[in-house]
Amino acid sequence: MQSSDQEVLQRASDWLQQGYAAHLFTVIQTWGSAPRLPGAILVVREDGHLVGSVSGGCIEDDLADKARHQALPEQAAIMEYGVNQAEAQRFGIPCGGQIKIFCEPLSHAAQLVPMLQSLAQRRLLKRSVNLQSGEVQHQYVLPEGQPYLEDDWFHSYFGPQWRLLIIGANQLGSILAAMAQALDFHVMICDPREEMRAEWHVEGADWLPGMPDDVVLEIRPDLHTAIVAVTHDPKLDDMALLEALKSQAFYIGALGAAKNQEKRKQRLRSFDLSEQEVNRLHGPVGLRIGSRTPAEIAVSILAELIQQRAQVQQAGLAQTVSSQTGKTRNVA
Template identity: 65%
Template sequence: MNSLDYDVITRALEWLRDGHQVHLFTVVQTWGSSPRLPGALLALRADGHLVGSVSGGCIEDDLADKAINQQLPKTTALMEYGVSQDEAQRFGIPCGGRLQILVEPSIAEATLLPLLNALENKQLVRRSVNLNSGHVSFKEALPGSSAGLEGEYFHNYFGPKARLLIIGANQLGVLLASMAQTLEFEVLICDPRDHVKAEWRVTGTQWIDGMPDDVIVEIKPDANTAIVAVTHDPKLDDMALLEALKCDAFYVGALGSERNQQNRRDRLLSFDLTADEVARLHGPVGLRIGSRTPAEIAIAILAEIIQVRSQQRQSASIPHRLGEDSKASSACKA
């Protein structure tokens, strides 16, 4: 599955190559309750066709009408919606909500192609737009940065925002890998069983050979890495957890029932892990949503990963300064 950004960018490039005029809109800032976060994209043709989203729908309709009636800005500009309560209600923005949108009229292929290359190569890149001149520049970036304004520039980030290492290439692993790519995770797979590797078919993922504990040491998990063990084989899952729980990964989870998890915690404590390290384990893995099927379990796991990442960002556990790439944290602790 492709990320939403990838779908917007590829469609916009198709339109440009077909001779259409295309405008690009990006959410820059939000106040109060807003449907989309800074960085959300919308590509809009001059005839009103669009892909992507900057709100719940009404603002998109208004922008399409403006495009058809040639009422959009002719140069790079900022637009605001939801300034008044009446306008917020008119455009379906939650009470008190307000958002600012960057408009890039009549974009050129050169302002999008580096993004397509970065997304296809699983690289994180920063796209910077000068609000005065409209000039677009690109720079390699590190995970942990957020879209936002810096002086006369707006910076947005494209590519994998975090890594997900999945231990286990079973049916659940397949679903996790597919869904996580839509959420803009770089997906890594480890499963030492040759017959399982031979049947792996999920494109866009990186297979890493080796035993789970060695692989975790090799990839050096940082504060932008999540690790999930789903083989349901204690010999493999526990090996991964012995290293994962000592690292800086923001999330470590393992498949298994309440009883199995308690037994697993007892086993882990018998090794060199501390009680605090074992307490980091999310197990049974995933939010409690009554999931039963592999697809439902995958959704529950990814929902919990997103929840944990959001909570840690809010508490500044993943530090970053606006417009400046954060440095990756240390690797596994000795």
């Protein structure tokens, strides 16, 4: 399953190959209640057709109208919306919201090839564009955070910023793997049972061979990694959790009823885990929405992942803004 960025850029590539010109828009920074996060992208064709979103509202309509009237910048530029109350009301931006957007003209499909390759290969690409010369540089990196301005350069990212390791290739694991990819997670699966591997047919998810605890150590979970154990077999789930709870993973969850979770925590306490580490476990996994079927449980898990990921994103954005005050890497 393609990520949302991949779908936007592939559609834009099709347009460019058909001879159309277009503009790529990337959210640099938002203030207040702006509806999209930094990094959100939109492509507007010269005749006003568009794919993607930077606001979910009237800003897209305004950019499409500018495209139809050849009123968009002819070189890389920064655009701002919602700088005053009248403009915010005009473009339907929530109270106090402001959006700063990077605008870049597109004329050839080759301009999009590196981003599409990074998305297809599930590698994180840092794309840097010089506002004065139009020079573009590409570099594969580890997760660094939000898009930002640095002197005359705009840096943005394409590829998986977030990873999800699923322990268990059962029906729930399959549904969870498929759904998570639509939410821009790089999905990895671990299940040492040969019969489960033989029946695994979810495209786009990486199968990691080995025992769960070894696999957790191998992927080196960071603040952009979530780990969910769904085998319902303590011999497998607990192995993964023992290593996961000592890692930097932003979310760690395990399937099982509340009574079983308490038993699991008691088992974990018998190993070299602190009480703080044990209490990081989300169990029963997922938000309480009355889910029963595998698909419903997958929705509840992803809902909690979205909730936790948003908290990490907001904390990271606040840290970025704070750390760059008075420095050349200026996001304001």
